[in-house]
Amino acid sequence: MPIVPSPASGPVTPAPPWTTTRWFNSDPLELADLRGRVVVLEAFQMLCPGCVAHGLPQAVRLTQTFGDDLAVIGLHSVFEHHAAMTPTSLEAFLHEYRIRFPVAVDAHRGEDPTPVTFARYRMRGTPSLVLIDRDGNVRGHQLGAVDDMTVAAAVARLLDAGPAAGHAGVAAAPTSVCTTDGDCA
Amino acid sequence: MPIVPSPASGPVTPAPPWTTTRWFNSDPLELADLRGRVVVLEAFQMLCPGCVAHGLPQAVRLTQTFGDDLAVIGLHSVFEHHAAMTPTSLEAFLHEYRIRFPVAVDAHRGEDPTPVTFARYRMRGTPSLVLIDRDGNVRGHQLGAVDDMTVAAAVARLLDAGPAAGHAGVAAAPTSVCTTDGDCA
Amino acid sequence: MPIVPSPASGPVTPAPPWTTTRWFNSDPLELADLRGRVVVLEAFQMLCPGCVAHGLPQAVRLTQTFGDDLAVIGLHSVFEHHAAMTPTSLEAFLHEYRIRFPVAVDAHRGEDPTPVTFARYRMRGTPSLVLIDRDGNVRGHQLGAVDDMTVAAAVARLLDAGPAAGHAGVAAAPTSVCTTDGDCA
Amino acid sequence: MPIVPSPASGPVTPAPPWTTTRWFNSDPLELADLRGRVVVLEAFQMLCPGCVAHGLPQAVRLTQTFGDDLAVIGLHSVFEHHAAMTPTSLEAFLHEYRIRFPVAVDAHRGEDPTPVTFARYRMRGTPSLVLIDRDGNVRGHQLGAVDDMTVAAAVARLLDAGPAAGHAGVAAAPTSVCTTDGDCA
Numbered sequence: 221m222p223i224v225p226s227p228a229s230g231p232v233t234p235a236p237p238w239t240t241t242r243w244f245n246s247d248p249l250e251l252a253d254l255r256g257r258v259v260v261l262e263a264f265q266m267l268c269p270g271c272v273a274h275g276l277p278q279a280v281r282l283t284q285t286f287g288d289d290l291a292v293i294g295l296h297s298v299f300e301h302h303a304a305m306t307p308t309s310l311e312a313f314l315h316e317y318r319i320r321f322p323v324a325v326d327a328h329r330g331e332d333p334t335p336v337t338f339a340r341y342r343m344r345g346t347p348s349l350v351l352i353d354r355d356g357n358v359r360g361h362q363l364g365a366v367d368d369m370t371v372a373a374a375v376a377r378l379l380d381a382g383p384a385a386g387h388a389g390v391a392a393a394p395t396s397v398c399t400t401d402g403d404c405a
Numbered sequence: 406m407p408i409v410p411s412p413a414s415g416p417v418t419p420a421p422p423w424t425t426t427r428w429f430n431s432d433p434l435e436l437a438d439l440r441g442r443v444v445v446l447e448a449f450q451m452l453c454p455g456c457v458a459h460g461l462p463q464a465v466r467l468t469q470t471f472g473d474d475l476a477v478i479g480l481h482s483v484f485e486h487h488a489a490m491t492p493t494s495l496e497a498f499l500h501e502y503r504i505r506f507p508v509a510v511d512a513h514r515g516e517d518p519t520p521v522t523f524a525r526y527r528m529r530g531t532p533s534l535v536l537i538d539r540d541g542n543v544r545g546h547q548l549g550a551v552d553d554m555t556v557a558a559a560v561a562r563l564l565d566a567g568p569a570a571g572h573a574g575v576a577a578a579p580t581s582v583c584t585t586d587g588d589c590a
Numbered sequence: 591m592p593i594v595p596s597p598a599s600g601p602v603t604p605a606p607p608w609t610t611t612r613w614f615n616s617d618p619l620e621l622a623d624l625r626g627r628v629v630v631l632e633a634f635q636m637l638c639p640g641c642v643a644h645g646l647p648q649a650v651r652l653t654q655t656f657g658d659d660l661a662v663i664g665l666h667s668v669f670e671h672h673a674a675m676t677p678t679s680l681e682a683f684l685h686e687y688r689i690r691f692p693v694a695v696d697a698h699r700g701e702d703p704t705p706v707t708f709a710r711y712r713m714r715g716t717p718s719l720v721l722i723d724r725d726g727n728v729r730g731h732q733l734g735a736v737d738d739m740t741v742a743a744a745v746a747r748l749l750d751a752g753p754a755a756g757h758a759g760v761a762a763a764p765t766s767v768c769t770t771d772g773d774c775a
Numbered sequence: 776m777p778i779v780p781s782p783a784s785g786p787v788t789p790a791p792p793w794t795t796t797r798w799f800n801s802d803p804l805e806l807a808d809l810r811g812r813v814v815v816l817e818a819f820q821m822l823c824p825g826c827v828a829h830g831l832p833q834a835v836r837l838t839q840t841f842g843d844d845l846a847v848i849g850l851h852s853v854f855e856h857h858a859a860m861t862p863t864s865l866e867a868f869l870h871e872y873r874i875r876f877p878v879a880v881d882a883h884r885g886e887d888p889t890p891v892t893f894a895r896y897r898m899r900g901t902p903s904l905v906l907i908d909r910d911g912n913v914r915g916h917q918l919g920a921v922d923d924m925t926v927a928a929a930v931a932r933l934l935d936a937g938p939a940a941g942h943a944g945v946a947a948a949p950t951s952v953c954t955t956d957g958d959c960a
Binding site for chain 2: 273308
């Protein structure tokens with residue numbers, strides 16, 4: 221099942237810090253604020269069809285299934301159509317789609333169209349789901365739609381695992397994505 | 406089946422003119438340009454969840470099922486979150502969602518948040534679907550999701566009807582809507 | 591749109607008679623009893639997954655959309671697993687799945703596993719949908735899943751057409767079928 | 776999340792033995808044969824719409840997600856329409872629906888319409904899903920549809936738990952069921 225897990229042997233990778241410019245539904249958060257909790261980082265763009273149809277509804281279901289044990293964090297990582305996906309547009313989007321979990325706006329540096337956190341996590345498109353364990357290590361990474369069972373199993377195992385133990389991952393099914401090297405598909 | 410049809414007896418209602426500020430996927434169109442064709446006018450807002458999940462995909466299916474016999478026209482009738490749903494945002498939306506049929510931006514007058522064409526058609530929310538016959542008369546009007554069979558039956562009957570004959574309507578199922586008197590539901 | 595229509599030019603084909611051994615939800619019916627009405631003949635097998643998932647629910651929706659203008663008739667045409675799909679099993683199936691329209695059991699002759707009416711209509715598998723006009727002529731024929739819009743458009747056109755006029759058909763999308771030359775797919 | 780779990784405090788309940796008359800896709804199995812593995816027991820009737828639409832497809836997804844770590848066992852517990860759901864009919868059903876995991880036929884005693892194992896597990900209808908841990912204790916019990924995330928989380932936690940540790944359950948959503956005191960709903 222785990223296709224893109226962190227290596228079980230070898231050193232685990234600490235989740236890079238987030239560089240954000242604005243938060244909705246929450247005060248600004250850093251990873252350190254969430255230490256001790258399992259985190260799902262859901263990177264999306266509000267005009268990415270696969271994010272609207274699959275990624276974000278699944279993130280909502282994760283909050284409903286796991287409650288406070290799991291921190292679900294949205295990351296608005298815009299790499300195209302920047303003028304169309306402003307924080308003003310995002311705020312209306314979150315209101316209309318009733319997204320209630322914390323959502324951060326990924327930062328940009330200079331003229332680079334690729335947002336900072338997105339690049340730092342080596343993401344290639346949206347939606348991207350990153351699983352982070354209680355110790356702040358990346359334990360799974362997925363571009364595109366992934367089925368509910370696989371995500372839930374991976375999250376549950378991280379929740380039950382002691383610090384830095386266990387092994388979790390998310391199966392790949394790279395459909396319904398927007399990638400940085402082309403259109404949404 | 407027809408719940409909101411034009412009266413079969415009594416005078417039929419000519420479809421009011423459209424007042425628009427911009428067109429995508431087409432040169433500007435007026436109803437007179439479409440005389441002789443059956444028209445589906447699909448009023449939507451790009452951040453209305455019911456429009457994205459139901460109304461617009463159904464409009465695409467209508468173009469696929471009926472081809473050139475039917476003119477499907479999108480009408481972007483923004484009555485809320487105006488700063489978030491600009492023409493710039495709409496253009497990116499249409500690109501990402503691969504909407505290829507003509508889409509008009511409904512005009513606003515002064516400070517009135519309700520767009521002009523939307524008001525003239527007495528619409529109450531989005532998505533709203535208006536059926537117009539070959540002679541330019543309104544033959545059906547629906548707020549919210551309506552099933553594919555009912556819409557297709559109504560369209561097919563208008564396509565087969567001689568001028569101003571027949572009787573068509575669209576069944577009501579007012580779910581998944583954004584209304585002018587409140588939130589989206 | 592029409593892929594398997596009867597030829598618009600040339601002679602139309604009269605629907606062959608049905609040879610049945612039992613009826614549920616109705617007294618025995620012959621095509622002549624339905625003259626003047628448009629008929630959808632839905633051939634199915636109760637253990638055919640595509641019939642259960644697509645064909646039969648669509649037949650139910652047809653009854654809901656078109657009411658008494660349309661006669662929807664189920665035809666239980668068993669060509670495999672005969673011992674598993676007896677009239678006794680079918681009766682329970684119709685009860686549990688709440689199929690309320692008339693359903694006939696297709697007859698068998700001697701040891702031939704292929705049922706009589708199924709063969710006479712040159713069907714190749716289930717579900718098969720046959721469209722018959724008010725005059726008793728076959729106007730469309732479809733093996734496998736077909737989308738609601740296409741079916742509804744074809745039915746509506748036959749309903750509106752005068753006797754033997756018009757042109758209707760059902761688009762092909764031969765998925766979710768059981769065919770006589772192999773397994774269900 | 777866990778609505779019908781076994782009590783976390785207090786003694787856990789050993790899963791009762793199964794009394795079966797026939798097996799498909801496997802030699803006969805007893806719970807003892809599965810000791811050390813987590814077990815999902817999926818009780819169904821082949822003519823129960825909720826079982827066909829929800830319960831059995833979910834059981835297949837469980838086998839795909841968890842592989843050999845999880846033993847998924849079908850239990851054909853017929854409490855109505857006995858003449859319609861014979862082993863002969865079931866065999867054809869399993870073939871057509873491509874159910875490949877082991878399926879047992881629940882036994883009947885004398886004239887009692889309620890099958891033996893079904894009664895012993897105090898089931899009230901189909902589909903019913905029972906979660907059994909590596910030590911053979913019942914850890915969750917659900918009548919009707921339950922979402923994939925909740926089931927997967929419960930299974931994953933049992934898989935990760937040491938013997939008799941942990942705590943798992945399945946949330947209730949008693950829809951799409953056939954119950955012993957009435958029709959399917």
